[in-house]
Amino acid sequence: MMRAFLVVMDSVGIGGAPDAASYFNGDLPDTGSNTLGHIAEACAAGRADKGRSGPLNVPNLASLGLFQALDLAAGKKSRNQDVTGRFAAATEVSKGKDTPSGHWELAGLPVPWDWHYFPDAQPAFPADVTAKACELAGTSGILGNCHGSGTVMIDRFGEEHFETGMPICYTSADSVFQIAAHEEVFGLDRLYDMCKGLAPMLHGMKVGRVIARPFVGTPGNFKRTARRRDFAITPPGPVVTNWAQDAGRAVYAVGKIGDIFSMTGIDEVRKGTDVTLMGHLSDLVDTARDGSLTFANFVEFDSEYGHRRDIAGYARHLEWFDAELGRLLGRLRDGDMMVLTADHGNDPSWPGTDHTRERVPVLVTGKGEGEIGQIAFADVAASIAAHLNIPAQGPGRSFL
Numbered sequence: 001m002m003r004a005f006l007v008v009m010d011s012v013g014i015g016g017a018p019d020a021a022s023y024f025n026g027d028l029p030d031t032g033s034n035t036l037g038h039i040a041e042a043c044a045a046g047r048a049d050k051g052r053s054g055p056l057n058v059p060n061l062a063s064l065g066l067f068q069a070l071d072l073a074a075g076k077k078s079r080n081q082d083v084t085g086r087f088a089a090a091t092e093v094s095k096g097k098d099t100p101s102g103h104w105e106l107a108g109l110p111v112p113w114d115w116h117y118f119p120d121a122q123p124a125f126p127a128d129v130t131a132k133a134c135e136l137a138g139t140s141g142i143l144g145n146c147h148g149s150g151t152v153m154i155d156r157f158g159e160e161h162f163e164t165g166m167p168i169c170y171t172s173a174d175s176v177f178q179i180a181a182h183e184e185v186f187g188l189d190r191l192y193d194m195c196k197g198l199a200p201m202l203h204g205m206k207v208g209r210v211i212a213r214p215f216v217g218t219p220g221n222f223k224r225t226a227r228r229r230d231f232a233i234t235p236p237g238p239v240v241t242n243w244a245q246d247a248g249r250a251v252y253a254v255g256k257i258g259d260i261f262s263m264t265g266i267d268e269v270r271k272g273t274d275v276t277l278m279g280h281l282s283d284l285v286d287t288a289r290d291g292s293l294t295f296a297n298f299v300e301f302d303s304e305y306g307h308r309r310d311i312a313g314y315a316r317h318l319e320w321f322d323a324e325l326g327r328l329l330g331r332l333r334d335g336d337m338m339v340l341t342a343d344h345g346n347d348p349s350w351p352g353t354d355h356t357r358e359r360v361p362v363l364v365t366g367k368g369e370g371e372i373g374q375i376a377f378a379d380v381a382a383s384i385a386a387h388l389n390i391p392a393q394g395p396g397r398s399f400l
Contacts, residue, residue, distance in 0.1 A: 001290035002335040011302035013345020013358030016073030025352030033356035038349040050312035058322035069361035088362040088372035097355040098174040100208045102343025107239035108381030108394040115175035116206040122146045136197040144170040149353045159219040173354035175208035183214045199231040230259035240381040241265030244293040247390040254296035274300040306346025337366040337387045
């Protein structure tokens with residue numbers, strides 16, 4: 001029986017979103033942002049030679065049609081090169097450039113509401129939210145209470161966190177409430193409990209996620225750990241994981257997929273760093289049950305390189321991912337389909353530190369060769385359902 005693998009390269013956008021002008025990094029619109037395109041340009045110009053050198057080297061993704069998808073996103077005729085897979089550029093309709101919006105829609109459910117965003121002001125959080133956070137933490141106050149990048153927040157407030165025990169609470173242009181705390185000074189379980197207790201209040205406000213951001217180390221040498229946990233709103237309707245599970249199929253989640261979907265429709269979760277996650281995906285290529293769906297997210301494109309505006313690091317990670325992908329593709333079984341895509345952009349050449357509103361690539365192996373064209377995010381879920389021969393819901397249309 002055929003299997004499906006849906007792999008999200010978190011934030012690997014390809015530009016061209018028709019509504020990019022409505023989304024901002026600070027005061028500047030996302031018009032013209034292009035994560036993949038600008039990384040490739042920087043590599044070709046020798047501006048991304050830290051830890052690597054030369055043009056962006058991703059032969060396996062290129063063979064599947066990555067750069068043809070880049071052309072499609074820009075409205076150009078796709079370059080005339082041989083490909084071994086099928087390729088498309090997908091456009092999002094949900095009003096967000098964040099993780100839940102992109103993943104829910106890829107899974108067949110466009111977000112049916114407007115998310116709540118906290119203002120870029122200090123304090124960023126309303127008094128009742130701050131009071132609830134203090135109550136749950138058992139502290140007289142919180143640190144941060146502003147917009148900021150996670151590593152910057154830890155560097156800025158980490159020493160005071162050591163001295164006071166107060167959690168570091170911050171947000172961004174996404175619909176999130178993030179809490180950073182030291183695993184030993186504050187306690188990992190205490191951090192999780194605080195996030196879990198705060199989530200119902202924030203979800204009621206339509207804040208998409210409460211995120212635990214644990215770190216370790218000493219002042220001047222703090223480091224975030226892989227024990228991040230997202231407490232996300234449960235999708236308000238069935239998604240592709242539910243469709244598969246309801247049809248009696250096994251559903252495996254790799255990375256933060258279980259958190260993003262609040263475990264709805266998921267049988268087994270495997271987590272870790274991207275290197276660890278690649279090992280999990282490799283194992284599932286060999287062992288996943290017939291008829292199953294494996295849904296994976298590789299977050300470090302976004303968290304380690306996009307938000308930190310590290311062009312060379314992003315390029316290195318793309319090249320690492322591509323090399324590992326090459327070791328997987330030949331081991332897929334006859335009848336398997338793997339779809340590689342993204343959930344939004346995070347152009348490391350762009351001002352600010354936020355996600356960028358972009359189209360995303362959709363690369364398909366196991367279903368022939370050639371151009372699919374421009375599609376909707378939700379078409380990915382519909383196509384997976386068609387491949388697995390299970391009933392689909394939602395607005396998506398299969399491209400198979």
